[in-house]
Amino acid sequence: MLSSKVTCNSHGQDSSYFLGWEEYEKNPFDEVKNPNGIIQMGLAENQLSLDLLESWLQNNPQPAAFKNDKNQSIFRELALFQDYNGLPAFKNALVRFMSEIRGNTVTFDPNNLVLTAGATSANETLMFCLANPGDAFLIPTPYYPGFDRDLKWRTGAEIVPIQCSSLNGFRITKTALEEAYKQAENQNLKVKGVLVTNPSNPLGTSLSLHELDLLVNFISSKNIHLISDEIYSGTVFNSPNFISIMEVLKNRNLMNTEISKRVHIVYSLSKDLGLPGFRIGAIYSNDKLVVSAATKMSSFGLISSQTQHLLSEILSDRKFTQTYLSENRRRLKERHEMIVKGLQKSGIRCLQSNAGLFCWVDMRHLLSSNNFESEIELWKKIVYEVGLNISPGSSCHCSEPGWFRVCFANMSEETLVLAMQRVTSFVESTVKKNHMSRHQQLLNNRNSRRTKSLPKWVFELSFNQREITVDER
Numbered sequence: 001m002l003s004s005k006v007t008c009n010s011h012g013q014d015s016s017y018f019l020g021w022e023e024y025e026k027n028p029f030d031e032v033k034n035p036n037g038i039i040q041m042g043l044a045e046n047q048l049s050l051d052l053l054e055s056w057l058q059n060n061p062q063p064a065a066f067k068n069d070k071n072q073s074i075f076r077e078l079a080l081f082q083d084y085n086g087l088p089a090f091k092n093a094l095v096r097f098m099s100e101i102r103g104n105t106v107t108f109d110p111n112n113l114v115l116t117a118g119a120t121s122a123n124e125t126l127m128f129c130l131a132n133p134g135d136a137f138l139i140p141t142p143y144y145p146g147f148d149r150d151l152k153w154r155t156g157a158e159i160v161p162i163q164c165s166s167l168n169g170f171r172i173t174k175t176a177l178e179e180a181y182k183q184a185e186n187q188n189l190k191v192k193g194v195l196v197t198n199p200s201n202p203l204g205t206s207l208s209l210h211e212l213d214l215l216v217n218f219i220s221s222k223n224i225h226l227i228s229d230e231i232y233s234g235t236v237f238n239s240p241n242f243i244s245i246m247e248v249l250k251n252r253n254l255m256n257t258e259i260s261k262r263v264h265i266v267y268s269l270s271k272d273l274g275l276p277g278f279r280i281g282a283i284y285s286n287d288k289l290v291v292s293a294a295t296k297m298s299s300f301g302l303i304s305s306q307t308q309h310l311l312s313e314i315l316s317d318r319k320f321t322q323t324y325l326s327e328n329r330r331r332l333k334e335r336h337e338m339i340v341k342g343l344q345k346s347g348i349r350c351l352q353s354n355a356g357l358f359c360w361v362d363m364r365h366l367l368s369s370n371n372f373e374s375e376i377e378l379w380k381k382i383v384y385e386v387g388l389n390i391s392p393g394s395s396c397h398c399s400e401p402g403w404f405r406v407c408f409a410n411m412s413e414e415t416l417v418l419a420m421q422r423v424t425s426f427v428e429s430t431v432k433k434n435h436m437s438r439h440q441q442l443l444n445n446r447n448s449r450r451t452k453s454l455p456k457w458v459f460e461l462s463f464n465q466r467e468i469t470v471d472e473r
């Protein structure tokens, strides 16, 4: 009775990424009410600096109360505003904030900005603008599981993976780019572009200048687009510094060229400010045609005028944004160190990272076999027995089994400590069990060797005995 669009399975809802969330919902951890429940570590949410926003709101009550700085009501103005170009004050404040995150090395023109209901909507809108159904975008693996839904489901576009490997820390290489392009051609797919997340979800690493140069060279030689999802740009807490694709274009004197028109940035305040519920996203494009098409499309997913007004006030407070950004980075760094050390105690290593709200964790040594079935087997144990919802690498399309994304910024410090304790006891019991089963296996092997060789031994003995007997005769 329903359309083929809603009944097709390219939404990705059956991925272990979403299934983990469902399991968490059935038995959510609560310090008091459900201390044995599942701890949610599969959600890239930033709750570490919400208190800073709360105290700003306390000190500045007017914007949330529909008042201007003269304490006059602006309720009617906001209630009636429905221009899909967005509030100019908000667009100005947002581009300035985007520059600030990039150390003011680049500036953004508010006329090139399209407001969307989160990065989810921004990515899909860009797909609608750049790809026909059946066209492909190349994406480095592992990638954010939501892309299968955001980029493919309603647009009919396809994703072809750029296979990255742990051997070089999952870095993008020229060979991997060329191979993905060839793979798409072999599948008769027209490649329309490359999409990267910088810094990466799930790796928590920012792209190097070398990788960014490779990408610009690649899209210019193939005459395709580049989308840089920079939703985590404000979460970079350690060196190396974050380099935006805009900086690369500027430093290579490519601004205002045909190449720069094919480079588009996606941004959102869901991660850097920890406001996913407010649905504040944006597309920044150097191509006027894309800006105009995306603006028209944005009427399907606008940000409410009330939210735009509030955020324009918050982001216009430069002293606040400065303090917020540095304090948020400091807190993320502290949390990151805590989880890395906590896992290290249990002999679990993380990929070295400098950004994001998660670690990319190597649990290959805990797999019963080196395959994705064993990864899911381990994941189920971690969800149901250990009580942690983490995301298996296969849900991020990782090509190697045994990697997991573990989020650390959506819980209290106490909950993270408890999660680490659960990991420690799980690893200890697994090691003990493995040790015992290996010991048992050794015993079994020895016994089976004995039983196997017994007939021969018995035969030899009896034969010799017979001989002896014979000799004695």
Ligand SMILES: Cc1ncc(COP(=O)(O)O)c(C=O)c1O
Residues within 6 Å of the ligand: 044, 117, 118, 119, 120, 121, 144, 146, 197, 201, 229, 231, 268, 269, 270, 276, 280, 281
């Ligand atoms: C790389 C990436 N892009 C987009 C999104 C969606 O963000 P939003 O809440 O702004 O729609 C996420 C959310 O996790 C993400 O990690």
